[in-house]
Amino acid sequence: METAVLIIVSTVLANNFVLHRFLGLCPFLGASARLDAARGMALATLLVLTLASIAGHLIFRFLLVPFGLEYLATLTFILIIAALVQAVELIVRAISPLVQRILGLYLPLITTNCAVLGVALLNVRQQRSLLEAAWFGFGAGLGFAFVLITFAALRERTDRAPVPAAFQGAPLALLTAGLMAIAFTGFGGMAGD
């Protein structure tokens, strides 16, 4: 349990996936223009990150390592992530069209979210156990969800401000991300990586 807490503090605050590790920036900027969209994206990503983390670990340990195929990690992971995303989308759609409406748009986007591939690769490189990998994926998702939702709420306000032309849109979003990263710098040192 302590590992879990440490991993989550680390992935959410101290080494936030988006703000300090630079993973998942495309959806961070792309899906944050509105709060409800951000909520959908956050939930979908949380789900997929956790699943991908586990799936990646299993594939690596039971398929790649036994045959000495570590070099195929990238290829197999992206394959499995894409399939996973599709499967999750189909299942969600079948179980609850409502949730599908909330998440549906965002699921396909997740394939090209580098946080998902990143979390699987980091698990391998940092040699996490299955349980740790699961927590890591979940924590990464939480961290992503946390900053995405916060950021979306912030952007609802910055969007209505008389921002100088050169800063409108992307530059201001990045500036905001930078200031959030500064704020989160304070959490540095609170947990390992």
Next chain:
Amino acid sequence: MFAGIVVVTLLALGAGAGVLWLRRYLADGTEKLVAAIDNLLPQIQCAQCGHPGCRAYAEALARGATTIDRCPPGGERTQLALAELLGDAPGGAPLPSPARTHLARIDEAACIGCALCLPACPVDAIVGASGFLHTVIAAECTACELCLELCPVDCIALVPRPEHPVSTA
């Protein structure tokens, strides 16, 4: 050495087959989406979107068979609402609707009572019968213009809605 090829190929096969299997065995919930889309359309039923009525357009949208910028009466407002629901980017702006500002009026002096315009009105806003004078029910007309071209004596025109209808007798 060939293990790599085998593993990747099998994985691709498995993933592809799995997704296809899932797709076949799981139903989808398009119905609710259609209802949600239909709810956002202006219900003018003018067919300017290229579909026979708003519901048909909603179905086409849910199938992904058309784009969200096809409904002129809805204007920018509807397009933004659809973009929000469907996650598409709003595209070119459709023509703004005349509906709020205009209505059809039949020049009663010119009307010959041919009744040609009757079946064209999608909301039954024209009353009258063959051989009699026709009128448009102001409160119901959506200004869809479908009736205008049908009149053989060109007696129907869109006119601005009176802004402050003074209800003196």
Next chain:
Amino acid sequence: MSATLPAAQALPAKPAMPLAAGIWRDNPALVQLLGLCPLLAITTTVTQALTLGLVTLFTLLASNTLVSLLRRWLSPEIRIAVAVLIIAGAVSAAEMILAAWFHELYLRLGIYVPLVVTNCTILARAEAYARHHPPLAALRDGAAYGVGFLLALLLLGTLREWLGHGSVLRDAELLFGPAAAGWTIGSVTGHRGLLLALLPPGAFILLALVIAARRRLEIRAAPRIDATGAAQVAR
């Protein structure tokens, strides 16, 4: 596994002047904001930026060419899946080459080399251009966008290294061999620079400033592009 491309990423193909489009008008990093993760993560030195830029360029060229070659056989169902496979293959190959011949750089770039797979620019070019055009044109298009991305990396890398370390091109020998050890401009050690530039927040802020500056140049050049127009250009 046919992920649908989001509308914003399926960019219109503009055949004219692909180089100008890739580098300036539609610069994948500075205008389309794609592949920002590596852009921000590894640009602490010019050398790293250059390396990752080259890997991305290589992958873009490979994927554009192959997708263009295969374009007649790819049905819509699997088009994207195959493109992703090709990209992942190219990146894996690049990764192995890097690990074998530029090991130190490979270690420094960490997971951002394999993450080139998820750089949407590559998939977007395959989808938007390569699958409609013959190999040579696709190659040219890939080169334009790859160089555009590379230049953005270099620009940010130069800024961050210069502000943060007070040097440019430190550790060049890792990429160019021992002969390059002397290429470094400015001091290598002892300089206390603007530390912020090297840290994550600095990366965001500098990129924001670079994009704002680019925007400003554009507004200057075409004074009639108003605020909203500019905002639309840059999604």
Next chain:
Amino acid sequence: MLLEHEPGEVLHPFHGGLRLRHYKRQSLSSPVSRPPLPARLVLPLCQHQGRAGRLLVSPGQRVLRGEALTVAEAANQVPIHAPSSGVVRRLEILPTIACPEPGEPCLEIELDGEHRAVAPAVPPPWRAMSAAELQRAIAAAGIVGLGGAVYPSAAKLLAAGQEIDTVIINGAECEPYISCDEALLETHPERVLAGAGILARAAGARRLVIAIEKRMRSAERKLNARLEVTTVPTRIVKVPSMYPEGGERQLTQVLTGREVPLGGYPQALGLVVFNVATAAAVADAILDGLPLVERIVTVTGTGIAAPGNRRVLLGTPLHHLIADCGGYRPGAARLVCGGPLMGEALVHDGLPVVKGTNCLLVLDAGEIADSAPVLPCINCGECSRVCPVQLLPHELHWAIRAGDLGRAGEFGLEACIECGCCAQVCPSHIPLVADYRRGKAEIHAERQRRAHAERAKARYLASQERRQAKAAAAREAAEAEQRLAGDAAEAKARIAKALDLARQKKAKRTPMTTPAPSRSRHR
């Protein structure tokens, strides 16, 4: 619904509000008098919330004081009456306070100066009348709320299915400067009490509460001296002066500690609130047979030479009234109808007094805040601290400025009573209430559109159904008669052709020149 205490027995606080300096003495120092008759009166046909009644007179017709000019034919209609005798000159769109540009339909009466009244139909003793008869009589006298909302008073009593238990008479005149209610209480306390008693009976209420402001000591004395005039148990309650205590929701909360449900009225709690002037007007109508043709108006402010209260005929031009109060002082810079917080600045003084006109305020340049620049909202939260409805006025402001009416609705825009507290305390001097009025108007328009769309949808479905049925019947008939199935196909072709024609015409109308979506939403 059981209350722990009777209304007004214990006083309760309400959220927010402002303690304001009152400037009532200026206008209260002189007695209430009548200005001389003007040459002509201009009477808007509709002076209340609702629709105008059917016109009874035509140009050239001679009318007497108290004669009905319109008649109500629906629940939301209220008649108007001639305030003095003369000749109806014209029916025309003329500028009014409610609509200075371009104006609304008004009757102009040229007075003959004789001020002859119709022979008052001797009303039956009101104690012999049933509640329903009283309500009808109140409606026929053209009585609407004189406290500002100008809602038909009889309609308040009719509120279906609601048991009214207490009638509250609102004398908590809380806006600075306005003193017409206090002047009325000082001069005619017995009229107010009598009207209140009639209203209680008309409402079927068993209790009467008369709420006045704490500082109205002499009015309290006078009321207490005549309490026997009412016929139900009556309590005079002095409420602390805190703006906008006079708002009926706030007053309800102060007197009962309960909140009027969102979107509802005090009637939901078994209460009904009337202004003191409304009560007096009821007394005039029921006891004397005089319909609502005049009211007390406060004319005051730093820009007025001799502030005071005047009993004015409806339709009197404002400048006539102002002239009677000594005219303008040199520095007069703004003309306001109503109090300083809720009042509306008027473009000119040629507009006529209407039923809702309670105060004319003329301010000099030193007292208005034009010089203060409007800054962006700094999120200080002062506005929400003072908002009696517990809204977040700055959020409403943002939502409306961003054109996000849905958001504004979520934040409770429609619950805003436009009291102006928020705008008064805003350090950035944002005209918040102006925003809300715009936003409300847009929401209203949007709702109309929605309702229209719903109706169109229903009619479309019905027409589809009918057509299909007809087509089916036609087919059947055709088959039965072994004829070529012509009709249905032809009808279909005709519709298709219509669609085609419309589409072609549409195409001709392009290229479209509509501007791209104007808000820059970065993504």
Next chain:
Amino acid sequence: MTIRHFPTAPAPHLPPSRDVATLMRDVLIALVPGIAAHAWFFGPGIFLQIGLAALFALGAEALAARWRRQSARRLIGDYSALVTAVLFALSVPPLAPWWIALIGMVSAIWLVKHAYGGLGYNRFNPAMAGFAIVLISFPLPMSQWLAPAPLGAGGTDLLEILRAVGLGQLPEAARWDAISSATPLDLLRSGRAQNLLVSEVRLDPVFGDFGGHGWEWIANWYLAGGLWLLYRRVINWRVPVATLGTTLLLTLPFYLIDPAAHPLPLQHVFSGALVLGAFFIATDPVSGASTPAGRLWFGAGVAVITLAIRRWGNYPDGLAFAVLTMNALAPLIDRYTRPRIYGERR
């Protein structure tokens, strides 16, 4: 009789009761006692810092006004840049070199304020963002504090201060003893790392009765200024009460359980920037939460994060980061703490 025309304007028609410039001026006035105490204990360096920060802040504001084609007079006339400058100056060490103020103020005014649209639109506290930027970028000069007056001899000499601030040269004589001295919070941290008892750490002369020596008095004067602001209704009670209350609430149990290992709760309140922060910084209306409940959450969040950073983080005090983090969260907090509307059933 002629009709007279009048210009119209939206209601209300009373002269405004307050304006932004008055609010800001009140904040500046309320800071005066604290600044005086600061100068008393740490020497006149603070005046130099305030002067420099104000100069750069106003300069940056004037340039921003020019670029944005606004009236510089109006922009500067609202005093908000001055408040930013003073709060920034109070956060940096009195001997920090001049370019610290330059970089801090330019980034605060341009990047944090005007890039977002200027007064009222900034989403982060400019003073704290500027402070955090220089703290992260230049940790060395930013961690070199003077010892309070009775403990250190150096630093009060005007010439030496000028040299330190102007040229970045620290006074020779004072280099090791008075300059770069650990603040009470630093000592608590290092003590904890070395498993010392709080009582042992507190033997160090920089500790006073309940806070840091000198620091506690400065904090008292900030407190006085803050209470005056409350009285003037410039700030709302919720943020300071929530911030200080949460600090006490969170630290009290630890102290009660093991007084030897944990500092007195008041110690937490009166060392570092908490009092200044609770009354002057977390109360910045623009970048904070605005609903009543939201303000309580905001203040509590500031306290929790500050304490967490003091305890586990990489920085001796966490107020700036706590405020910035809560700034980021403020819109979300506001969104979920909308008060119940009159008559609305919940």
Next chain:
Amino acid sequence: MNGTDRPAAWQSIAALAASALLVSSVLVVVDHFSRPRIEAERRAAAEALLAQMLPGIDYDNSLAASFTALHPVHAGDPNGVYRASHKGRPAAWVYAVTTGQGYGGAIELLVGVDPAGRITAVRVTDHRETPGLGDRIEAGKSTWITQFEGRRLGDPPAAAWRPNRLGGAFETISGATITSKAVTDAVRRVLEYDTAHRGDLPAVEKGQ
């Protein structure tokens, strides 16, 4: 899946598998050529850091392979050691140690010691000190860490094994006294451990 223009499901899967086959084949070939080099590089990288620890010392075994985990009893005891040997005789020891007294948390160090008990080198392998202050213990950021080279217990005397800011003989990193003290202490502790326990360490086996 039945229109003429859309391929059947199995066709899609087959096409996918075919491309997977092709791509993986290419990768297998690349792997074939790069694998030996990658492994060599990997080994060299691991050795390179350790080699830095032993400047001027001759040894002929693989340091990376010589690692033995130790079980710290007291705080400050090393948690592992690499043993260098030359012609079968011990040549040097590189201790891995973690100190919890850093400013931002744990600092991990390698301390090389020659047979005479002199420090060959000290390197920080992981830490969480403040960038710009405490991080100057990294060799790449300043030369501070090299001041220990050649020192041994008694040089300077135990009382002076601390930063000069605290009255000792070693330089202090300005603004980072705590960090400086943590590293200095940790190095001293390793030397003390080395003196006390070196004899207990297992010898380097053949083939390591």
